[in-house]
Amino acid sequence: MRSDLVGILSIHGTALHGLGFDARAVVTREAWRDCAADLQMAGARFFDITAIDRGDSVEVILVLIDPPATHFSLRASCPNEDLRLDTLSDIFPPAEWGEREVFDLFGVEFDGNPDMTRILQPESSTIFPLRRSFVLEQRPW
Amino acid sequence: MVNFARGGVEGSTETMLVNIGPQHPSTHGVLHIMTELAGETVVTAKPVIGYLHRGIEKLAEQRTWQQNLVLCDRLDYVAQFSNEWAYCRAVEKLAGISVPERAEYLRTLLGELNRITSHLIWYAGVTMDIGALGTPFIYAWVAREKIFDFYENVTGARMMPNWMRIGGVRCDIDAALLADMREFLVSDFPKECDVYEALLTGNEIVVSRMKGVGAFTVEELTDWGVTGPALRASGSPLDLRRDAPYGVYDKLDFEVCSDGAGDSLARARVRLREIRESAKMCVQIIDMLPEGEIQTKIPRALKPPEGDVCVRTESPRGELGILVASDGSAKPLRFRVRSPIFYNLSAMPHMLPGHLLADMLVIFGGIDTSMGEIDR
Amino acid sequence: MGLVDDAEQPGFVTTTLDKLLRWGRSRSMWPVNAGIACCSLEMMTTGAARYDFDRFGIMFRSSPRQADVMIVPGPITKKMAPIVLRVYNQMAEPRWVIAMGSCAISGGTFVDSYNVLPGCDTILPVDVYIPGCPPRPEALLYGCLQLRKLISETSMIGSSRKTLYVPPVLPPEWSAELLAEYGAGDQPGYADVTTSAPEVVEAAYHSADAPVAADGPAAPDVQEAGDDEV
């Protein structure tokens, strides 16, 4: 991990935990966008944006690459009552689709994303399937 | 402002809306692209996906860690072994399981053979899209069938092998089969490759159709999140097999295929060269293959410790990431697939504008879609 | 193919002609080139040199208008269902459906999913089921030969009409326009061109052609057609 990226993380009030495949930094929702923008300026490359339902909150995970080989993740958690986060789609263009997918499957809305619509499920769908509260139907047999 | 529902630019009659797909022979599956055309030139393009969304990520949360291998096969059904391998690596990292050396070699061998068959499908598809109906397609299937016979002899299934296991592989490969495969890769396969190259990069019509079409720089592509052969065709040397080796790639002698031109022809050349490189790697692996165990003992009810890891691998289409999270139980808490083509496709709205409609399919062929992995 | 449409008491000429038609149709099945999921790769393999579909007169057509067999090679998701149904209704009569692979038969591996229909026979009338995941190319060939037998054994007298197929259960989450296109599903089966008021079904037929629902009064008309028949 390059030292300037570590420095940026500490400016935004966080630090890197874990090593290798598990390196992560947790930021507040307010610092989410600024931190990502600074990391982008310092040369971090977008890899993925996704989320995990932790029960009472949804943890949004941004996986970034420190070129060429290592990667780390930036995490912010949204409480169930207020599932929104600032968009990164103008910082990392591919994040637009990634955020749409998180919205489609988890219901987290990204403020400022130009096209906050369902991407995988049909428009008429009303469910957020990857939430824990959504339970698949049991087979009748 | 484009209003796709109304059919074009609002209040204007100059542009025309054309829907391509979801049932269209050159979208390689069920992809839908809404394009807005001014004459023949694409003004905006918007891919619509989700027609094959089967909810694999949710289904994986209902099954045990080992059972999920079945779903991995069906993710990117053109590169089954790559998906299995990526998933196995992720779970092994999470649970701290080590893999016997022979199993690593076998995995790498099948992974590279899989790259060949996957690129052959791309080859058949892209030549069909630009109008060569039949001939290259039939030729591509010759080598593919030979390798598929090998898959079948090794794993028992042609397409859905379910062969890798967490901590190893399911069954060993016969020495006779390996010798047979080696013989094919050394003697017949290079000749097949010559045919492929003659039909694609050696064909004047194809070259004039592809040359200079859709030329992008590394910076643009990196910005749009494109990875894999499409990115390497612009001159980037990024290849996880070299940069962050896994399997036995660090012991192999191979070349990272990149090309400076960045246009559709370069993307084709890179893939054709990768086919040859992969064949060379397979021969090396067969020669170096050590004896030994193929599976470490793991508990039947595998319960990885709490936590989550993200693992990146180089699939034939780009960087495939698998993120698995465990809460300490026998089923995953989260199984996430970072699909390379999902993000490659998200670059389409940036790539297509300004190109002719007929060139659109050429550019589109350059990123080699497989809807199973995009929609999951 | 209205030649033998109204023959209630088929005579010698009609039956001989029917035999000829059956022979011709069973030897030139043209499936529509609709790859959906993994099974479509085995479908392509069957079309390539080693297994060679062409020797049975089976040639893939890219347009549903030219095809008379639909091979469904994969799971039908909720988003795909209206499109598959529309492609089927755009095919020329008489037409047949082959469900290829366990996904198309029952949902297969994805049967538990929230977004997959439990088999394509919930929206299409299936003639041949080919089990397997994916079925081997030989299995697909065998299935096609079974269909050939079926075609050459089924009399076409009085059956070859332009029809709009309405599945028994229309998914409730479909939009109002989509539901109206199929008469809200209250007349399942084939909405027959010759028994309904012709202009009504014609309108329904053309609304199925247009990618965006036509602004004409096609939708309510179909509803009326249903009422008339009752």
Ligand code: SF4
């Ligand atoms: S039956 Fe198997 S191979 Fe066929 S579409 Fe379903 S999962 Fe894929």
